Amino acid sequence: MSQLQDQSLRTNFELSKQLQQRSHQLVPGGAHTYAKGDDQFPTLSPGFISHGQGCHVFDLDGNEYIEYGMGCRAVTLGHAFPKVVDAARAELERGCNFSRPSPLEFEVAEELLSVITGADMVKFAKDGSDVTSAALKLARAHTGRSHIAYCSDHPFFATNDWFIGQTPMDAGIPAEHQELSLSFRYNDLESVRQLFANHQDQIAAVILEPAKYEDPQDAFLHQVQELCVENGTVFILDEMITGFRWNIGGGQREYQIIPDLSCWGKALANGFSVSALTGKRELMELGGLHHDRERVFLLSTTHGAETHALAAALATIQTYRTEPVIETLYEQGRKLKEGLDNVIRDFGLSKYVQIHGRPCALVYHTLDSQQRPSQWFRALFMQEIIKRGILGPSFIISYSHSDSDVQRTIDAVEGALPIYREALENGVENYVDRPTASVYRKYN
Known part of the structure; x- marks a missing residue:
């Protein structure tokens, strides 16, 4: 049994749902970035992230996730990376x-x-x-x-x-x-x-x-x-x-x-x-x-x-100079892709769930029974890996993703694939309530 399959599935989003109802009254779209909007994620998903450390984030209801594509790909070292935070904090105390x-x-x-x-x-x-x-x-x-x-x-x-x-x-x-x-x-x-x-x-x-x-x-x-x-x-x-x-x-x-x-x-x-x-x-x-x-x-x-942000940039560049950041992104990305390709192949779904991109920037494509790109199956796949502790609009890795995080991700996908296969046979609408959507659309 995989490491995540023996844990309770993440399906409680009560506090997130409450805040989502209020947020749309205050902010057009309920978010300040279209890529973070409700239409980009399945209904059964966390509406808000409370905090994060490394590649782990926590929602308002206390659910923990391994996150990918962090901060719309802006967080490459990891959330609250100490060297970066310390540098920014020091400048804030001097005025910004x-x-x-x-x-x-x-x-x-x-x-x-x-x-x-x-x-x-x-x-x-x-x-x-x-x-x-x-x-x-x-x-x-x-x-x-x-x-x-x-x-x-x-x-x-x-x-x-x-x-x-x-x-x-x-x-x-x-x-x-x-x-x-x-x-x-x-x-x-x-x-x-x-x-x-x-x-x-x-x-x-x-x-x-x-x-x-x-x-x-x-x-x-x-x-x-x-x-x-x-x-x-x-x-x-x-x-x-x-x-x-x-x-x-x-x-x-x-x-x-x-x-x-x-x-x-x-x-x-x-x-x-x-x-x-x-x-x-x-x-x-x-x-x-x-x-x-x-x-x-x-x-x-x-x-x-602003000096605190520039101090963060300086610390980030210096971290790249002194630590094997790029090498780690490629190494961990290769491990992740190999593991994902293996479990997808084992379930006979290589024509329907595909991993693409450089190891340092992996994305997934979800296809329907006719092997056409499908937002319905994207919503289903995201929903099922979210249940198993992976918040992944992509599989774009960070410097903070450990071997354990990579394996847990592979295990989560392994747990999600039987549902995907059933949906191919029985109709995806029976497994998820709505598709995700393209940001660039004429009407809601």
């Missing part, structure tokens, strides 16, 4: 926001730039949308062009109009803004060539993640960069996911490519709110004081350089 810059801003700038090959300057902000949109503004100012091209296979770049206007949730976004954004496919160089052919001398920037679930094929990143050079277009890499996970220097170091600009966040400060735009001096300096070109209002955020 002043009328002139803190020296810490430049210490962190030097530390971050030291791990990003080819980047000369950095500007800090609070979230990823700030810096991806700032990168596009720089590119437009530098080139004098208006159109941008983004990779449609990468699910999120910003809350700003240039990106959200391309999703079904485009309400409130002027059509003229939407028309300036063009899309291409990952590992499809011809789709990029076609954009340049159809919009000659119009594209200011190309933005994409270095990778998502598959690596670049046939030097795709380098060939896209060559097209950008040929067409006078700024080449931007979004390192929100790949940064400090694929490699301490991000996907760009992993794939040996130097972009014009790159955007960082999430794991940069282990959950504290820090993002960064880095890049070549000729572009970045447009937002500065030492040039004779037209000024660019780049990034100017009241809280962008």
Whole structure:
């Protein structure tokens, strides 16, 4: 019997349900991040997390879980990681926001730039949308062009109009803004060539993640960069996911490519709110004081350089330098994938439950009896592993996941798979009350 199957299943969410009813009266959607909303999880799941330590979290009803994809992938070292918390606490006791810059801003700038090959300057902000949109503004100012091209296979770049206007949730976004954004496919160089052919001398920037679930094929990143050079277009890499996970220097170091600009966040400060735009001096300096070109209002955020958050970023980077963080993410991820693949195969469900991605960033796909992607089966799978102590919208691992945590996760999936198999035979609607949903949908 698995280690989790002999424990009582987690099905009591009474306090969470009570607060959920109130939360929707106060906060649109009941959460401040769409990915954390009720529609992204099965009904039978914790509505709120009280606290966490390492990779373990606790809900309002006292249920304990091993968590994956922690903090929308921002918590890579672990919750309340001591070195990071201690560094942030020390700065809070000295004040966190002043009328002139803190020296810490430049210490962190030097530390971050030291791990990003080819980047000369950095500007800090609070979230990823700030810096991806700032990168596009720089590119437009530098080139004098208006159109941008983004990779449609990468699910999120910003809350700003240039990106959200391309999703079904485009309400409130002027059509003229939407028309300036063009899309291409990952590992499809011809789709990029076609954009340049159809919009000659119009594209200011190309933005994409270095990778998502598959690596670049046939030097795709380098060939896209060559097209950008040929067409006078700024080449931007979004390192929100790949940064400090694929490699301490991000996907760009992993794939040996130097972009014009790159955007960082999430794991940069282990959950504290820090993002960064880095890049070549000729572009970045447009937002500065030492040039004779037209000024660019780049990034100017009241809280962008709060000292406690920057101290957390500094401690995080230094932890990556001195401890085997990246190596551990890959090692534990490989153990997890091997174990999950084995139990899925043992139940004859390899066509229906699939584990994809790099070992450091594993996700699962849930398919129905016709082997089509299914939100109903995603809800069922999440429900059943939640019952067994795993809170996993993905299987994206952290530095804090031990061998025991990995094995308990495998055991929990082993306990969930018989239910999945029954649902394939008898109808999933008999096992879960509603599907999860895509964030990007026109109507509720």
